[in-house]
Amino acid sequence: MVSGPPRRPNVALSSDELDTIVRRLGREPSAVELHAFDAQWSEHCSYKSSRRHLRKLPTNGARVVLGPGEDAGIVHLGEHGGRRYGVVVAHESHNHPSQVVPFEGAATGIGGVVRDVLCMGAEVVGVADPLRFGRVEDPHAYARYVATAAVDGISAYANAIGVPNLAGDVYFDEGFDENCLINVVALGIVEESAIVHSHAPPDADGWDVVLVGKATDPSGFGGASFSSLTLDSADTAANKGAVQVPDPFLENVLMRASYRVFAHLRDRRVTAGFKDLGAGGIMGCSAEIASSGGYGADLNLDEVNVAIDGMTPEVIAVGETQERLLWVLPPSITPDVLRIYNDEFTLPHVAFNARAVVIGRLTSEKRYVLRHRGAIVMDVEIDFLTGRIDDELPYVEAIRHEPEHHELPAVDVENVFPQILSHRDVCSREPLYRRYDWVVRGTTVIPRGASDAGVIAAVPGSALGLAVAVAGNPRYGRIDARTAAELAVSESVRRVIAVGARPVGLTDCLNFGNPHKPDRYGEFVAATDGLAHAARELGLAFVSGNVSLYNESKSGGGIPASAIVACIGALSDVAKTVTPGLKRAGSALLWVGSRDLAVGGSVLAEVLGLEGPLPPVDYEGERAAIGIVQSAISSGVLLSCRAIGDGGMLTALARLAFDAHANGRTIGAELDFGNPLCEAGGFLCEVSDDQWLDVSGALRVGTTIERPSLVVNGTTFDVSALHDIWSRPLGEIYP
Amino acid sequence: MSRRIAVLVFPGTNSEDETLRLLRDCGGNATCVHWSEAEKLQEYDAYVLPGGFAYEDRIRAGAVAAHDRMMDAVISAAGAGKLVFGICNGAQILLEAGLVPGTGDVRRPTAAFTGNAPVPHFVCRHVYLKLVVDPQRCAITAGLQPSALIPAYSAHGEGRLAADARHLEEIVAGEHLAFVYAHADGRVDADAVPNGSALGCAGLVNRHGNVLAVMPHPERDGWNFNHLARAEGDDVLAPSGGAAIFQSFVAAVSA
Numbered sequence A: 001m002v003s004g005p006p007r008r009p010n011v012a013l014s015s016d017e018l019d020t021i022v023r024r025l026g027r028e029p030s031a032v033e034l035h036a037f038d039a040q041w042s043e044h045c046s047y048k049s050s051r052r053h054l055r056k057l058p059t060n061g062a063r064v065v066l067g068p069g070e071d072a073g074i075v076h077l078g079e080h081g082g083r084r085y086g087v088v089v090a091h092e093s094h095n096h097p098s099q100v101v102p103f104e105g106a107a108t109g110i111g112g113v114v115r116d117v118l119c120m121g122a123e124v125v126g127v128a129d130p131l132r133f134g135r136v137e138d139p140h141a142y143a144r145y146v147a148t149a150a151v152d153g154i155s156a157y158a159n160a161i162g163v164p165n166l167a168g169d170v171y172f173d174e175g176f177d178e179n180c181l182i183n184v185v186a187l188g189i190v191e192e193s194a195i196v197h198s199h200a201p202p203d204a205d206g207w208d209v210v211l212v213g214k215a216t217d218p219s220g221f222g223g224a225s226f227s228s229l230t231l232d233s234a235d236t237a238a239n240k241g242a243v244q245v246p247d248p249f250l251e252n253v254l255m256r257a258s259y260r261v262f263a264h265l266r267d268r269r270v271t272a273g274f275k276d277l278g279a280g281g282i283m284g285c286s287a288e289i290a291s292s293g294g295y296g297a298d299l300n301l302d303e304v305n306v307a308i309d310g311m312t313p314e315v316i317a318v319g320e321t322q323e324r325l326l327w328v329l330p331p332s333i334t335p336d337v338l339r340i341y342n343d344e345f346t347l348p349h350v351a352f353n354a355r356a357v358v359i360g361r362l363t364s365e366k367r368y369v370l371r372h373r374g375a376i377v378m379d380v381e382i383d384f385l386t387g388r389i390d391d392e393l394p395y396v397e398a399i400r401h402e403p404e405h406h407e408l409p410a411v412d413v414e415n416v417f418p419q420i421l422s423h424r425d426v427c428s429r430e431p432l433y434r435r436y437d438w439v440v441r442g443t444t445v446i447p448r449g450a451s452d453a454g455v456i457a458a459v460p461g462s463a464l465g466l467a468v469a470v471a472g473n474p475r476y477g478r479i480d481a482r483t484a485a486e487l488a489v490s491e492s493v494r495r496v497i498a499v500g501a502r503p504v505g506l507t508d509c510l511n512f513g514n515p516h517k518p519d520r521y522g523e524f525v526a527a528t529d530g531l532a533h534a535a536r537e538l539g540l541a542f543v544s545g546n547v548s549l550y551n552e553s554k555s556g557g558g559i560p561a562s563a564i565v566a567c568i569g570a571l572s573d574v575a576k577t578v579t580p581g582l583k584r585a586g587s588a589l590l591w592v593g594s595r596d597l598a599v600g601g602s603v604l605a606e607v608l609g610l611e612g613p614l615p616p617v618d619y620e621g622e623r624a625a626i627g628i629v630q631s632a633i634s635s636g637v638l639l640s641c642r643a644i645g646d647g648g649m650l651t652a653l654a655r656l657a658f659d660a661h662a663n664g665r666t667i668g669a670e671l672d673f674g675n676p677l678c679e680a681g682g683f684l685c686e687v688s689d690d691q692w693l694d695v696s697g698a699l700r701v702g703t704t705i706e707r708p709s710l711v712v713n714g715t716t717f718d719v720s721a722l723h724d725i726w727s728r729p730l731g732e733i734y735p
Numbered sequence B: 001m002s003r004r005i006a007v008l009v010f011p012g013t014n015s016e017d018e019t020l021r022l023l024r025d026c027g028g029n030a031t032c033v034h035w036s037e038a039e040k041l042q043e044y045d046a047y048v049l050p051g052g053f054a055y056e057d058r059i060r061a062g063a064v065a066a067h068d069r070m071m072d073a074v075i076s077a078a079g080a081g082k083l084v085f086g087i088c089n090g091a092q093i094l095l096e097a098g099l100v101p102g103t104g105d106v107r108r109p110t111a112a113f114t115g116n117a118p119v120p121h122f123v124c125r126h127v128y129l130k131l132v133v134d135p136q137r138c139a140i141t142a143g144l145q146p147s148a149l150i151p152a153y154s155a156h157g158e159g160r161l162a163a164d165a166r167h168l169e170e171i172v173a174g175e176h177l178a179f180v181y182a183h184a185d186g187r188v189d190a191d192a193v194p195n196g197s198a199l200g201c202a203g204l205v206n207r208h209g210n211v212l213a214v215m216p217h218p219e220r221d222g223w224n225f226n227h228l229a230r231a232e233g234d235d236v237l238a239p240s241g242g243a244a245i246f247q248s249f250v251a252a253v254s255a
Helices: A015-026 A031-040 A097-102 A103-120 A142-162 A233-240 A248-267 A281-290 A315-316 A334-344 A382-386 A413-421 A474-481 A481-498 A518-537 A605-606 A619-633 A650-662 A721-726 B016-023 B035-043 B069-079 B091-094 B165-175 B242-253
Strands: A065-066 A074-082 A082-095 A123-133 A167-174 A182-191 A206-213 A273-276 A296-302 A324-329 A355-363 A367-371 A375-381 A444-446 A454-459 A465-471 A502-511 A542-548 A560-571 A590-591 A640-644 A668-671 A683-687 A697-703 A709-712 A717-718 B006-011 B028-036 B046-049 B083-087 B112-115 B123-131 B149-156 B159-163 B177-180 B203-207 B211-215
Touching: A015 A031, A065 A182, A074 A502, A074 A542, A082 A097, A082 A103, A082 A502, A082 A560, A097 A142, A097 A182, A097 A444, A097 B028, A103 A123, A103 A142, A103 A182, A103 A248, A103 A273, A103 A355, A123 A142, A123 A454, A123 A465, A123 A560, A142 A167, A142 A182, A142 A248, A167 A454, A182 A502, A206 A721, A248 A334, A248 B123, A273 A281, A281 A296, A281 A315, A281 A324, A281 A355, A281 A367, A281 A382, A281 A650, A315 A367, A324 A334, A367 A382, A375 A382, A382 B069, A413 A605, A413 A650, A413 A717, A413 A721, A444 A721, A444 B149, A454 A474, A465 A481, A465 A542, A474 A481, A474 A560, A481 A502, A481 A518, A481 A560, A481 A640, A481 A683, A502 A518, A502 A640, A518 A560, A518 A619, A590 A619, A619 A640, A619 A683, A640 A650, A650 A668, A650 A683, A650 A709, A650 A721, A709 A721, A717 A721, B006 B016, B016 B028, B016 B242, B028 B035, B028 B069, B035 B069, B046 B069, B046 B091, B046 B242, B069 B083, B083 B091, B083 B112, B083 B242, B091 B112, B091 B203, B091 B211, B123 B203, B149 B159, B149 B177, B177 B211
Parallel strands: A082 A542, A123 A167, A296 A367, A502 A542, A668 A709, B006 B028, B006 B046, B046 B083, B083 B211
Antiparallel strands: A065 A074, A074 A082, A082 A182, A123 A182, A206 A324, A206 A355, A273 A324, A296 A355, A367 A375, A444 A454, A454 A465, A465 A560, A502 A560, A590 A683, A590 A697, A640 A683, A668 A697, A709 A717, B112 B159, B123 B149, B123 B177, B177 B203, B203 B211
């Protein structure tokens, strides 16, 4: 007999879902069961509506070591000393919590995605954060508070755990006034023979289930279903209880203790399962790690280390207290693991009642059983709890907003270019990222913000390099969800190419509105089509991803379609990194690209008040451009390079000149190109003057000069004056 | 058996791996020692306190760690003349422990590295440390050239030297000011200082010259791959730049 009060109304389960549960159980669910199904069957956990569309994404490839399905995906990085190394990558969102309590929401976003990477047996080597904020001009606007507090939350957490911030982007758009997007990518390095999986291994019947980390408290109760509802500012006070409390100090120690456990398990040749506690808390994590290995579980909630007495069993079971992980271990090794966490790394002295503790065992019966104070408070078929549920939602084909194609008027570059450089989507991001520690671990090769992608030396003692870049332009998303998704893939890929890395894998986070609105859902569906198409055309696979729906307020404001993509790059030798900034005067400047010179979605269009469609991505041209740049790198003729994005070719050139200056080189350029402010795609490359003819397929667009000036179609700009215009705007918001 | 260097790991330390790696790449015989094995510390010949947020920077950065039992061993070793080198959070701990500038009693600090000014935020920025004492004034800097410039990354929220006028006077008069912040060309001015530090201070040494505390991280610009300006053909994995101070430290430990 399962005991507990009857079901309560404050859950997100539909009445159909409740009926299904009652029929299957043959009785009313207990309170614990009700909250367990509420979390486990939320979109956040189950992908019940999105999964059918995510299936379209390519997830296999020669470099894929582990595709989507566990806490993080893995792509092959390279070999060193006879060992194969993989990049572990997870991409998550923490949008809803960050809108309500931005510091804590953004901080716990870092903590969670870092644990997703950690639990694969990896050493965490970096994070990257794509951010989307509302309008920040008004100092009293809530959106401005969100934009500053979220950055501080990221900084406070990642800096303390000692994980460098390698890359990221930020856009400001009124579409995010009531719904910020806080996406986080975390990266780790693992030896491919030592991967730890998020499921119980074979022959694990009777193994211990060991909970590790912070004492369970009532914070974060209902987080999974909270993420699957639209935000209403009137509910803000109530929603705050669903957000967790960050403790980066504890996470720092948990990471280091877990590294020690990994080494111990390898010494003893023990295979175990390890998984982060995310949505659905102890219940969600233990049910998934058990069922995905083909087991049930029998756990006693009285064994859980708690922060306060008197918590109800549903809060202990489903609450989403941060900084917790769960092992399944053979009983012979459990005492060693408990000793490492509790004695060597003294968890109970690091945070109140933090520890590693055995809370139950795996069973061969495929039931999920929770006990509390001598009573069974949950007893269900585990596969019914964690099994695939489907919710086919109707959608209407996303409308491509196809504004008339305007002929571009003659652009007054002298007046317009400064407006573009100081535009909120183009100006320097340094005021934000200087709050992040992007050099901890001592591995930095390309400093944060200095080029299109971050690069680190990935494996101590080897020259293997890891690059990462993100993309996902909301100005594009507003016009055409599908093409914007394609451009997110192609831009992130080009950014990784521009630093000299070879793209090896992708991740995505699909941030969209309420899926029960067929037009909003249509944007999501179109974006998945776009991601799948672009990845196939460029020969890449998605190894990890996340879906964040319901990003809108009840007042009806939806966000611009936001398929955000990260591209992982590999360098066999970091000496081959394309370093930032123009290198010398007298070089040839080449445009390598093919895209239509249309203005739709560009910063130029916004500045001039123009509209236009997004031109389709020409994949043959993309592949050709990538090939040209890669062969220029391998033959050693490429001196510097930027992918052309926001603000067009002239902005890319200005950035190359700024970075030359920052590294003590005074170099300017003359540029002669039809419209240097179009976001024409492709690359702007610096190649020495006597070798540029060897770069076949490129168009020569200019020459570098000894003066600190940019001379564009006859108009002269002073580089340091441009630098002032570009570097100032965000300094007011992030002093 | 070469002299042994302990890299101390407090709860919250986060820069132990790269510090250990650079010490070893510079020829040091270094090992990490964790807070639960403090009793091992006395077996070592020299001590490095790496960066991080020991004890969560509670009260003030370094204040709690200064009272950890690992510091009992470090304080007595410093008193016996062994070398102690603190970086960033390690430097904060050495000030809170009263070992540098060392003008007062142990664990009664006369100066502190405290909240940055004018903006009290964490700031990450490339800087140069400029040696402003005779290299021989401090055993750890003895291998550097006079007025040496050491590239490093400043990455902290609490790095502003603060002390009252009398104690600042003592720092200057006693030649405790070992390093100031400088530009790449060696110029020293307020723009070079990332945190509002008094005297432009980036590093302090004790009276006997065996304890050195520096706020910026030389180990984060310590290998060729860290430098954008490296020359073609350089071994990217070789120590360089910020490694100079590690090489000097290792040489002093071995001397």
